[in-house]
Structures are given as C-alpha cells and as structure tokens.
Amino acid sequence: xxxxxxxxxxxxxxxxxxxxxxxxxxxxxxxxxxxxxxxxxxxxxxxxxxxxxxxxxxxxxxxxxxxxxxxxxxxxxxxxxxxxxxxxxxxxxxxxxxxxxxxxxxxxxxxxxxxxxxxxxxxxxxxxxxxxxxxxxxxxxxxxxxxxxxxxxxxxxxxxxxxxxxxxxxxxxxxxxxxxxxxxxxxxxxxxxxxxxxxxxxxxxxxxxxxxxxxxxxxxxxxxxxxxxxxxxxxxxxxxxxxxxxxxxxxxxxxxxxxxxxxxxxxxxxxxxxxxxxxxxxxxxxxxxxxxxxxxxxxxxxxxxxxxxxxxxxxxxxxxxxxxxxxxxxxxxxxxxxxxxxxxxxxxxxxxxxxxxxxxxxxxxxxxxxxxxxxxxxxxxxxxxxxxxxxxxxxxxxxxxxxxxxxxxxxxxxxxxxxxxxxxxx
Amino acid sequence: xxxxxxxxxxxxxxxxxxxxxxxxxxxxxxxxxxxxxxxxxxxxxxxxxxxxxxxxxxxxxxxxxxxxxxxxxxxxxxxxxxxxxxxxxxxxxxxxxxxxxxxxxxxxxxxxxxxxxxxxxxxxxxxxxxxxxxxxxxxxxxxxxxxxxxxxxxxxxxxxxxxxxxxxxxxxxxxxxxxxxxxxxxxxxxxxxxxxxxxxxxxxxxxxxxxxxxxxxxxxxxxxxxxxxxxxxxxxxxxxxxxxxxx
Numbered sequence: 240x241x242x243x244x245x246x247x248x249x250x251x252x253x254x255x256x257x258x259x260x261x262x263x264x265x266x267x268x269x270x271x272x273x274x275x276x277x278x279x280x281x282x283x284x285x286x287x288x289x290x291x292x293x294x295x296x297x298x299x300x301x302x303x304x305x306x307x308x309x310x311x312x313x314x315x316x317x318x319x320x321x322x323x324x325x326x327x328x329x330x331x332x333x334x335x336x337x338x339x340x341x342x343x344x345x346x347x348x349x350x351x352x353x354x355x356x357x358x359x360x361x362x363x364x365x366x367x368x369x370x371x372x373x374x375x376x377x378x379x380x381x382x383x384x385x386x387x388x389x390x391x392x393x394x395x396x397x398x399x400x401x402x403x404x405x406x407x408x409x410x411x412x413x414x415x416x417x418x419x420x421x422x423x424x425x426x427x428x429x430x431x432x433x434x435x436x437x438x439x440x441x442x443x444x445x446x447x448x449x450x451x452x453x454x455x456x457x458x459x460x461x462x463x464x465x466x467x468x469x470x471x472x473x474x475x476x477x478x479x480x481x482x483x484x485x486x487x488x489x490x491x492x493x494x495x496x497x498x499x500x501x502x503x504x505x506x507x508x509x510x511x512x513x514x515x516x517x518x519x520x521x522x523x524x525x526x527x528x529x530x531x532x533x534x535x536x537x538x539x540x541x542x543x544x545x546x547x548x549x550x551x552x553x554x555x556x557x558x559x560x561x562x563x564x565x566x567x568x569x570x571x572x573x574x575x576x577x578x579x580x581x582x583x584x585x586x587x588x589x590x591x592x593x594x595x596x597x598x599x600x601x602x603x604x605x606x607x608x609x610x611x612x613x614x615x616x617x618x619x620x621x622x623x624x625x626x627x628x629x630x631x632x633x634x635x636x637x638x639x640x641x642x643x644x645x646x647x648x649x650x651x652x653x654x655x656x657x658x659x660x661x662x663x664x665x
Numbered sequence: 666x667x668x669x670x671x672x673x674x675x676x677x678x679x680x681x682x683x684x685x686x687x688x689x690x691x692x693x694x695x696x697x698x699x700x701x702x703x704x705x706x707x708x709x710x711x712x713x714x715x716x717x718x719x720x721x722x723x724x725x726x727x728x729x730x731x732x733x734x735x736x737x738x739x740x741x742x743x744x745x746x747x748x749x750x751x752x753x754x755x756x757x758x759x760x761x762x763x764x765x766x767x768x769x770x771x772x773x774x775x776x777x778x779x780x781x782x783x784x785x786x787x788x789x790x791x792x793x794x795x796x797x798x799x800x801x802x803x804x805x806x807x808x809x810x811x812x813x814x815x816x817x818x819x820x821x822x823x824x825x826x827x828x829x830x831x832x833x834x835x836x837x838x839x840x841x842x843x844x845x846x847x848x849x850x851x852x853x854x855x856x857x858x859x860x861x862x863x864x865x866x867x868x869x870x871x872x873x874x875x876x877x878x879x880x881x882x883x884x885x886x887x888x889x890x891x892x893x894x895x896x897x898x899x900x901x902x903x904x905x906x907x908x909x910x911x912x
Contacts, residue, residue: 240862255860257853260706294677294853297706298713310713322714 242289245530246278247483247537248600248629251285258290260311262370262400270656271396273313273340277347278540279629280657281395287655292342295402303328307365309405312342317524324516329411329464331357335572337521342401347626348393348586352442352462352520355577357409359588361392362579367404372653376402381582390649393583395625397659399651415465416442416519422506425455426551426558430592432459433575439463442520445573446505447558448498449596454562455555457573458505465513479527487534487599494567501569533599541568541609542587542595542624544576549619550592556615557594564608568596584642584649587624595627606630625658636662666719668744670695672783673753674722675703677852678802680710681872682750687711687718695740696722699753727753727779728771737786748879749787750800751780754821756854762816769816776820781827788831791840800843800879801828805887807846808896811912832884841882847871848892 243250256264258271269288282289295313302308306328308319316330317337323329334349343349348361357363366380369391377399379388391398423429429445436443440461447457489497523529530538545553554573561568572595576588598605613635616623622639623631637643647663655665669686671679674696686692694711698704704722711720721744725736740746754776762769780801791797806814807821828844835842849855851865859865866889874888887893902910 240860255862257856257859259853293851294856297710299706299709301713 242272242275242283243537244279244281244283244629245276246539246600246629247530247533247535248279248539249283249285249537251283253284253286254288256288256290257294258292258400259294260402262290262372262374262402264288264290264372268653268655270654270659271342271346271400273343274315274338276336276339276343278627279625280661281347281625281628282343283657284655285657290400292340292400295342298322299403300405301326306408306410307405308408309403310341311403312345312367312401313340315340316344320516323408324411324414327411328408329516331363331407331409332360333520335521336524337517338524341404341406342396345392345401345404346394346396348581348583348588349626350576350588352444352574354579354588355437355443355575356441358577358579359393359581359583359586360406361582361586363406363408364392365405365407367391368402369399370402371399371651373651387649389582390584390646393581393586393625394646394649395585395658396656397650397654397663399654411464413465413467414516415513416462416516417465417511418460418462418514418519419511420505420509421459422502422509423457423459426555429457429459429573430551430575432461433592436461437575437577443574446501447571447573447594448502449558449561449571450498450567451495451562453499453502454558456502457571458502458509460519462514462519477527478525480529480531483531483535485534487536487538488532489538489567489569489597489599491565491567494569497569498567533597536600536602538600539598539605539609539629540595540627541598541612542593542627543612543616543621544587544589544591544593544624545616545619545621546589546591549621550575553615553619553621554592554594557612560611560615561596561608564604564611566598566601566605566608568598570597571595584646585625585640587622587626589622591621593624595624625662628658631662633662633664666691666693667747668693668695669748669750670697670740670746670787672697672749672751672780673727674698675700675707676752676754677854677868678847678850678871678875679750679752680707681868682752682875683707683711684714684869685872685876687715687720690717693719693721693744695744695746696720697725697736697740698722699727700724728774728782730782733779733782734786737783737790741787741790745794746787746790746797748798748800749783750802750875750879751783752802753779754802754804754854756814756817758857759812759814759816772816773820773823776817777823777827780824784827784831788835788840792838796839798841798843798879798882799831800845800875802845802847802875803828805846805848805892805896809900809907813912843879843883843886845875845878845886845888846892846896847888848895 267288270284272282292313295311299309344360443461445459701724803824804821806818831842878886
C-alpha cells in the first residue's frame with residue numbers, strides 16, 4: 240500500500256507487515272515504523288517492507304517507587320503520559336508531539352523543550368531489547384552490549400527492531416505548567432533569555448519570526464511544573480483538516496500575516512500563566528492533520544544545530560538568507576540545547592542552538608535555499624536532525640556526523656530505508 | 666465481585682475488552698489462552714493500567730475437550746463466573762484454506778467447535794446458579810458466504826446458528842446469550858488485510874460496543890453498528906447479482 244511520512248513529500252508503494260514481539264517478518268528488506276511522525280524518509284522504504292509496530296502495544300511494568308517504566312516499543316508517549324501523570328510521574332523528555340512511539344523516540348533520540356535539563360529521550364533509557372533480522376534478541380544497556388546500545392539510540396531503526404524498553408521518569412505534581420512568555424525583539428535578546436533560563440526553568444523554547452523586516456523578533460516561553468493540582472477543567476479538543484487543500488495555506492500571500500498575527504497575539508498574552516501540559520508542550524496535537532495545511536506537495540522541515548561559539552552569528556546569517564530567499568517559514572522554533580553530550584552515535588543534539596523551520600515544498604527554489612543553509616551549517620560545525628531530514632547530501636552527513644563509520648559496524652544487514660540508502664549508501 | 670472469563674484473551678478484541686473491564690471496580694478477570702507467555706504479557710499490561718484489578722490466567726488447549734472441561738471446572742469452582750466472552754479465532758486466507766485441508770480442519774476446530782466446548786459446561790454452571798451471560802464473537806463474514814473468505818465465514822455462521830439455538834433454549838431464564846458480529850477490526854488476525862490498505866474499525870471502539878451490549882444482554886451486536894445495516898442489504902442481494910460482484 241502507499242505510504243507517506245509526515246512531510247507528505249512522497250507517497251509510494253510499500254509492503255506493510257505488522258510485526259510483534261517475536262519480530263515476525265518476511266524475508267523482504269524492511270524498516271520499522273511507529274506512528275510515522277518522522278518528517279522525511281527515515282521510516283520509508285519504497286518497494287520494500289515497512290514493519291509496523293502497532294501490535295507492540297503492551298505496558299510491562301511501572302515501578303512507582305523508583306520512577307521507572309517499561310513497555311513495548313509501539314506504545315505512544317500519549318498513552319504513557321495519560322497513565323503516569325495522574326499517578327505522580329512524567330516523562331522527562333518528549334518532542335513537540337505526544338504521537339510518537341517509544342521505539343521512534345529512541346531510534347530518533349528525540350529531544351524537547353526540556354533538553355537543557357534532562358538531555359534526550361535516549362538519556363533516560365535504562366535498557367532496551369533489540370531483535371535482529373537473523374533472529375537474535377539482545378538486551379542492550381550502558382553496561383550490556385553497550386556499543387550496540389549507543390548505535391541503537393538515534394540509530395534511525397537501522398540496528399534492529401526495538402521491541403521493548405525501560406526508562407526513567409521524573410516526579411510530577413500536577414498536569415499543569417507555570418509558564419512565562421516574553422516577547423523579544425532580536426536574537427541577542429533571545430540568547431540573553433535562554434541564558435537566564437538555563438537554571439531554574441525545566442523547559443524553554445522560542446518561536447521566531449523569520450519573514451520581512453521584523454525578522455528576528457519572537458516569543459520566548461519557559462515553564463516549570465505547577466506545584467499543586469489546579470482544579471480547572473481541561474477541554475478535550477481535537478480539530479482536524481478533513482481534506483488536503485489544493486495549495487499550501489502557508490504561502491507568500493499569507494506568511495507575513497501569519498507571523499505578524501502570531502507575534503501580536505502572543506505578545507498580548509505575555510506574562511505568567513498556568514496552562515495544561517498538553518497545550519504547552521504539544522500545541523499542534525490539537526489539530527490532527529496539521530501537516531496537510533501545506534497542500535498536496537507537502538513540506539520540508541529544516542532543523543539544524545549550531546555550536547555555541549557560532550550560534551548567534553550563524554543563526555543571524557541563516558535568518559538573513561531565508562528572508563532574502565522569498566521562501567518563508569511560519570513555524571520557526573529556536574532553542575538552546577544543554578551541555579550534555581548524547582549517548583547515541585548518530586544523536587543530533589550538541590551544545591549550541593537549534594533552529595527548526597517548516598517550508599512548503601516549492602521544488603527547486605526551496606532546495607536552493609536549503610543548499611545555502613547547508614553551507615552555513617557545515618561551515619559553523621553544526622548538523623541537521625535526521626528525524627526531520629528528507630534531502631541532506633551524503634557528503635554533508637559524513638562531514639557533520641563524525642561517528643558514521645563506527646555506526647555502520649552495528650547495522651542489521653536485513654534493514655534498510657530510503658534514508659539509509661541516501662545517507663549511508665545502503 | 667463479578668467474575669469475567671475472557672476466552673482467547675490474547676486476541677486483539679479481547680485485549681481491548683480486558684483493558685476496559687480491568688478499569689472497573691470489583692471485577693476479577695480470568696484470562697484464558699493458548700500460550701502462558703502471551704497471557705503473562707497481557708496480564709502485565711492490565712496490571713500496569715489498573716493496579717487494583719484482579720487478574721488470573723489459565724493456559725489450555727482450546728480444541729481438547731477434556732482440557733477445556735477441566736479448565737471450566739477449575740475456573741467456575743475456584744472463582745465463580747458471571748460473564749464469559751469467547752473471543753478466540755483464526756482467519757487464514759481462503760487460498761490457504763482451499764489448498765490445505767489440515768489448516769481448514771484446524772480453523773473449524775478453533776472457530777466453531779472450541780466455543781461449544783467452553784459454552785456447554787459454562788452454561789451448565791450458569792443454569793445451576795440461575796444467572797450468567799455467555800458472549801460469543803461471530804463475524805459479519807458469517808452472514809453471507811463470499812469467495813474471499815467462505816470457510817472462515819462458514820465457521821462464524823456456525824457460531825451464529827449455535828447462538829440462536831442457545832437463545833431459544835435459555836429464552837425463559839435469566840441467562841443471556843450475546844452474539845457479537847464485528848466488521849473488519851484492526852487486530853493481528855486481519856494483519857494481511859490491513860497491509861492491503863483496507864479500512865478497519867479500532868479494537869477499542871469494538872470493545873466498547875461489546876461491553877455495552879453484554880451489560881444490556883443484547884441478543885445480537887453488530888460493531889461498528891453500521892455493519893448491521895450493511896449486512897441487512899448484503900443478505901438481500903439476489904444470488905445472480907451477488908455472484909457477479911467482485912468483493
């Protein structure tokens with residue numbers, strides 16, 4: 240059947256197989272897929288097999304004394320949070336959506352607004368079970384099969400099928416977040432705010448306007464778990480796009496208005512507030528198919544990280560390049576990562592600043608912009624996030640990910656994806 | 666405490682039902698399945714979801730009449746029983762069933778014969794205590810034979826006729842017989858159909874309908890409900906037309 244990833248850039252024929260904890264699969268070369276939230280081709284394998292993990296949906300253990308959770312890899316973070324938050328625990332690290340599986344969170348070594356406090360999802364993993372296509376099963380942890388463990392965290396599914404994992408939780412007193420939102424006028428102010436939030440704020444993120452003359456302004460948001468339970472009622476809201484609009488709703492005509500509108504709306508709301516964790520951490524989850532707003536041609540997400548020493552100048556240069564390109568991004572997100580070096584050989588984060596931008600796919604002109612941005616990223620010692628990538632070149636990957644040749648030793652020869660063929664040659 | 670036996674407890678629909686029941690107060694779930702390993706997997710999952718739930722499990726060969734009788738004796742004697750849901754079943758492709766008589770025999774043994782092995786002694790127990798609900802999972806595929814899955818369909822039609830007979834037999838008693846006819850549901854059993862991109866109901870939705878229907882003692886539950894209407898039409902299509910359709 241035809242399968243697309245979150246970016247909707249392609250829709251090609253795949254052989255779909257539902258796998259289980261015994262890693263039942265055909266002889267076809269395949270790639271595991273969880274909830275399909277990778278933007279590019281990390282979980283695509285046109286002409287080959289996709290192993291869906293939806294049947295790996297069992298919880299295994301919840302140690303409420305130590306704060307440890309164990310489950311199968313197809314369980315979503317949403318299901319886990321729905322269970323553990325009312326019982327006083329939370330996941331320390333989640334991405335901008337709850338609709339990812341545990342397997343996907345490990346394989347992409349996802350990060351979130353709490354990176355400066357807790358690191359990546361992989362940093363929380365105590366152990367994981369890996370099934371290889373040769374039929375073997377391996378328990379991997381920092382102590383046991385530690386090299387395979389490091390290759391699997393952030394290994395975009397190429398080392399085997401993660402069937403289950405055990406990971407650490409953090410205490411949580413309520414589902415509410417005490418948040419503070421501050422408008423800023425330029426990048427220097429953003430970096431000041433980030434610095435002052437590194438300690439004392441569990442999570443932080445900024446939205447930044449990268450269109451027109453006011454580019455560089457934005458809204459800085461930081462939050463801490465609320466100390467006690469609020470009695471406010473939460474409205475369960477789930478909107479959706481019933482169909483894909485014929486053209487991207489984010490386009491030249493709407494972009495400036497969207498960005499200006501978003502800035503002023505949030506500027507007006509600036510200050511302290513208490514918000515539910517779902518609307519604070521996962522605002523886009525309220526719209527089930529928000530990726531469709533970019534129309535039938537889909538969209539790219541470009542997420543880079545730039546090390547500290549070049550962070551401000553390179554970000555400035557990238558913003559200027561975007562502004563002069565005529566391509567624009569509505570959802571531009573900026574965050575300063577913590578100092579923790581991630582465990583995975585192919586993990587994305589490094590100490591520095593990460594910028595994530597969404598661009599409607601306008602073909603050659605969009606790709607030309609990316610080539611210019613790539614040049615800045617490479618020159619500044621940064622790299623791109625594989626979970627979002629659909630088009631990085633192999634030389635860029637090899638230059639910016641220093642552990643590639645070490646990683647290759649741990650690949651499962653029965654596994655391949657469109658991304659692995661593009662970036663690793665097989 | 667209400668005792669609920671889920672027979673074929675590791676099936677997708679059964680697990681979805683168990684997750685709902687386990688969250689209710691004062692319930693003991695008795696999970697009956699063919700593999701202790703898989704029963705433990707399901708049981709651990711339920712205990713994480715609902716730490717207060719009381720979960721037992723029992724491994725048995727579903728097509729061995731003596732083993733099933735011993736299982737029912739043990740369960741009714743040890744815990745008592747108020748509701749039994751038979752949810753086991755297999756659905757090999759018709760192509761495989763047509764070419765492998767052994768597989769066809771196994772399919773009928775599990776889908777058609779096994780429910781009677783469980784139901785008769787359970788109903789004997791219900792008769793003695795003068796209450797109880799026996800729920801059986803049939804299928805919309807049992808409503809009319811189709812070339813794509815007629816042996817599976819026939820094995821489920823057996824359940825429908827069997828359930829109708831039981832409803833007749835227990836009509837004047839407090840004992841309820843519930844026949845459930847799910848449409849295609851996204852579980853392991855339909856993996857190949859899902860892989861072809863056929864739309865499926867979510868097991869959670871089907872489970873809600875089943876649990877509601879069991880609590881009301883409905884005679885027949887189509888789930889999702891739209892299938893009641895669809896099958897009413899499908900049953901009435903004249904054979905000369907039906908046989909020319911390709912589905």
